[in-house]
């Protein structure tokens with residue numbers, strides 16, 4: 001049923017646009033234009049497809065980065081680029097749409113198309129995505145009677161409106177595969193199963209409605225719902241998670257393919273937590289298992305490139321860098337060995353395409369925790385996946401041949417005879433990223449400051465006799481909300497206990513203009529308290545409490561009812577929650593937009609003082625060095641005033657095209673702007689259990705910079721020291737490879753051999769190799785270590801072992817020095833003699849790129 005339904009949709013649609021003959025559909029619909037599916041896979045323009053997909057979110061990088069990110073994904077064996085659509089970015093005010101710059105989704109999809117890849121559009125429009133408010137625009141909060149994500153008319157109206165807007169936009173640009181465009185799949189809703197029960201009887205009808213609404217938009221390509229086992233036909237239910245090869249219960253119909261929309265390459269990171277490092281080996285194992293054990297024919301990496309949560313776009317407690325541990329790091333540099341190992345996996349799996357897409361599957365045991373999964377076509381084309389789920393390395397006998405199978409790994413045999421890839425054997429290079437300071441702002445002369453005024457009750461316009469809810473009051477125009485009140489004391493100055501309970505994320509207290517303590521919550525705990533001793537004076541005391549959100553929540557049911565802000569305020573046990581309160585939304589520096597050139601002069605900046613006060617704005621001064629103010633005369637007696645040339649200089653863009661980051665390691669908590677563009681919130685003072693900041697470097701995209709005269713503005717909530725801020729280059733400085741003689745030849749040489757119809761692994765000319773390459777424009781400048789023999793250790797720490805060829809260094813230097821990339825076959829022949837016969841040898845090379 002599912003198939004014929006989706007098929008009819010496609011026929012009507014393609015008939016409208018292409019006058020495609022209707023009998024295509026009647027005959028099965030698989031060879032028409034557009035996308036259908038069956039139990040095996042997606043069918044794109046009539047062809048069954050085995051697809052690797054990678055998530056890249058367009059607003060988390062800049063348009064000038066898109067072409068290279070997409071190109072690197074393509075080179076890594078990715079067929080599909082998947083992105084969410086960010087509603088609150090596109091419709092910040094109801095009916096006001098924005099689609100320029102980083103919001104230019106059409107341009108992003110067109111770039112994907114230009115590079116010959118497919119696109120998957122996850123419209124949501126609720127997306128979670130560690131994005132503020134899960135992508136919902138905050139104005140929805142004030143729509144009367146609204147209940148998000150349930151069978152609720154106001155929500156459905158707005159959801160349909162936006163979904164239709166996006167679909168029509170894509171259609172009018174001809175971007176659906178049914179129109180010859182790249183979009184082959186889209187998504188409606190997002191992980192709804194997690195909240196469905198909370199909505200009771202309002203849940204299931206909403207799922208039905210969402211599916212029907214989406215399908216009625218007639219895109220000519222299928223819709224999916226992730227983590228939604230009851231996704232209504234013809235919508236495909238898909239798996240999200242880290243281990244879909246083990247956990248996925250399968251499509252909910254035999255006519256739907258097995259799709260993994262989120263195979264997490266790492267995990268999001270919140271302030272106070274360590275990064276989640278997921279190894280290349282582990283990801284490769286679960287991808288191979290999903291394909292073999294769960295008939296998977298579509299795997300998406302979430303994230304392939306995570307990028308940056310610029311400005312205030314991160315959701316509650318999320319750090320500004322997003323999935324820096326992905327195959328492409330935050331700056332778009334390849335993270336090795338993850339990128340390269342997955343590239344080899346993709347190539348190995350693609351060698352199995354025909355048996356996987358058209359063959360019959362068998363599986364049998366090869367011993368305890370050992371399994372062979374074999375796909376065979378009628379014409380005997382065969383591919384095998386040998387799985388070791390156990391905890392020890394084992395030799396297995398498969399079709400009369402013995403294979404070495406490392407613990408917790410899968411070997412891929414695209415011809416059922418020769419191993420092309422093992423998920424645990426990493427033969428690609430590993431690289432090291434370093435930060436190199438290119439500019440310091442280490443003179444207090446270079447900075448100016450503006451101390452944010454602390455408002456008193458009299459300074460506020462918004463009043464209430466109670467504690468207002470934070471988000472509903474700021475309407476997300478700012479992270480900050482001032483709560484102020486007055487206390488009359490009719491006795492001499494005295495110390496008093498002060499207690500505040502908050503459901504926001506952080507709090508800074510001021511009494512009579514003086515700082516009186518801070519407190520903050522964590523991602524996991526809702527709510528926190530500030531308990532302190534304050535001094536109250538005889539007479540009227542002004543209490544000003546700054547409530548801070550570090551992003552809006554992004555998940556869970558009934559998001560519209562979520563509360564934040566102060567809940568109770570007490571002094572010496574007396575409750576002050578219900579008495580006159582004065583409110584001020586945002587900071588005055590924000591209101592004056594002092595991070596913009598145009599707003600900078602709205603406040604009085606002053607020279608850097610010697611004591612830092614919480615809540616201070618800093619900016620890098622124009623450099624007007626008195627030396628340069630002198631007239632200078634050249635030999636030809638031409639005199640000029642130097643200050644005219646550099647008087648406007650604030651800081652120059654570092655030369656070259658290496659990515660740039662601000663090292664904010666000396667700061668506490670706040671936000672930063674470069675040329676008026678928010679590079680994100682920082683929170684260096686919130687340390688991880690290991691005592692480190694969760695994030696010290698903050699991405700400054702090259703396109704935010706001008707060649708000269710760049711403006712840097714920092715808002716510091718605590719007492720960080722701006723004089724230690726530096727601008728650093730992000731560089732891959734080292735590359736290292738370690739491959740043993742017993743390694744399988746690289747997939748690339750396997751493929752080369754296959755093309756030549758040479759399918760014997762016994763061909764001794766195909767050798768494992770160490771392959772190294774430096775990122776663009778860099779060359780191998782120094783061999784730090786080279787040993788062919790039995791070097792000990794790994795790329796992190798190594799030493800020469802019992803066996804070592806004296807020719808190691810000269811051979812490697814000859815092959816690599818001065819080159820962008822090099823390849824060294826691992827054979828005694830290549831090293832002019834066997835340093836230790838009958839011993840399995842390894843080549844370990846560590847090299848420097850400059």
Ligand SMILES: *[C@@H]1O[C@H](CO)[C@@H](O)[C@H](O)[C@H]1NC(C)=O
Pocket residue numbers: 094095096157158161
């Ligand atoms: C969708 O929103 C636009 C802009 O606010 C409005 O003009 C249009 O009437 C809306 N459509 C629906 C169906 O609500």
Ligand SMILES: *[C@@H]1O[C@H](CO)[C@@H](O)[C@H](O)[C@H]1NC(C)=O
Pocket residue numbers: 249250251258293294295360361
């Ligand atoms: C995979 O496909 C086979 C038929 O080739 C079928 O028997 C099996 O149930 C499918 N497994 C899953 C997890 O869908």
Ligand SMILES: *[C@@H]1O[C@H](CO)[C@@H](O)[C@H](O)[C@H]1NC(C)=O
Pocket residue numbers: 293363364365370371372
């Ligand atoms: C074959 O695959 C099925 C489904 O994944 C599994 O339940 C079964 O244990 C496997 N059989 C063997 C012998 O490994």
Ligand SMILES: *[C@@H]1O[C@H](CO)[C@@H](O)[C@H](O)[C@H]1NC(C)=O
Pocket residue numbers: 399400
């Ligand atoms: C394995 O060897 C046995 C006995 O030599 C033979 O009968 C069988 O056909 C062989 N199987 C394969 C797959 O080569």
Ligand SMILES: *[C@@H]1O[C@H](CO)[C@@H](O)[C@H](O)[C@H]1NC(C)=O
Pocket residue numbers: 456457458459512513537540541542
């Ligand atoms: C409290 O605020 C009022 C109004 O801004 C001000 O006149 C007064 O001096 C303040 N009191 C103290 C103790 O700072």
Ligand SMILES: *[C@@H]1O[C@H](CO)[C@@H](O)[C@H](O)[C@H]1NC(C)=O
Pocket residue numbers: 610611
């Ligand atoms: C700050 O500077 C002032 C004036 O120069 C000086 O009196 C004061 O002692 C200094 N404070 C500190 C903490 O260095």
Ligand SMILES: *[C@@H]1O[C@H](CO)[C@@H](O)[C@H](O)[C@H]1NC(C)=O
Pocket residue numbers: 753756758760763764765766
């Ligand atoms: C081994 O492979 C090379 C190319 O990789 C090919 O030229 C040669 O003929 C092959 N030799 C055998 C014995 O298959």
Ligand SMILES: CC(=O)N[C@H]1CO[C@H](CO)[C@@H](O)[C@@H]1O
Pocket residue numbers: 240241242243247267
């Ligand atoms: C659905 C799923 O697999 N969720 C898991 C994803 O990975 C994290 C971290 O390992 C687990 O906590 C989740 O349960």
